Amino acid sequence: MTIRILVADDQHLVRAGFRMVLSAESDMEVVAEAADGASALSLARETRPDVCLVDIRMPPPDGLEVTRRLAGGGYPGAPKVVVVTTFDLDEYVYTALSNGASGFLLKDAGPALLTEAVRAAVRGDAMVAPQITLRLLQHFTKARRRGASEPAEPLTDREEEVIQGIARGLTNPEIAAELYIAPSTVKTHLGSVQAKLGLRNRVEVAAWAFRSGRVE
Secondary structure (H helix, E strand, O other): OOEEEEEEOOOHHHHHHHHHHHHOOOOEEEEEEEOOHHHHHHHHHHHOOOEEEEOOOOOOOOHHHHHHHHHOOOOOOOOEEEEEEOOOOHHHHHHHHHOOOOEEEEOOOOHHHHHHHHHHHHHOOOEEOHHHHHHHHHHHHHHHHHOOOOOOOOOOHHHHHHHHHHHOOOOHHHHHHHHOOOHHHHHHHHHHHHHHHOOOOHHHHHHHHHHOOOOO
16 A cells, blocks of 8 residues: 655755655655645645645644644544654644644654654554653653543453553554454554543553553
């Protein structure tokens, strides 16, 4: 399967650089480029990409709002969104992930991390820049004192195990190997967890695990 990608950034050189990196991958194709938020939303609906790489600071609506509108769905085949920015301010990270982003990278992350973030988004995983991860975990741990609501329908033992793996940053295949189950079964359990907790992606599941005290 070829992964269809939209690149949204107000800097032409950045878009060109991303296109060069992504087009070099045999399983990726850049189907559209946008220089502002309005064009990104319009082109996303027109070209139906699998993944959108979105900058934060660009002509309105900004990348955070674009992420909310795209990742929040609202139409069939809503794309995954990976935010790629120069700014790693905590408020941007938290807002982007809360708005449904499937990843948050810095522009200096390098080609390998960029392409892996795209593939992770398609798999239903999430990738956050390593230098940001520790701050996220600290934030989620501090947020624990505010509590985390328990699901109306109890989680099964297997779902709890899958949550533990997600909170530790494991991929679906890694969780499957650890639990001696198929990756597709992990995906099924994850879908059930998200439905029970009302969460949109595995980053939110990990955050919930820390807030609820399931992970130290």
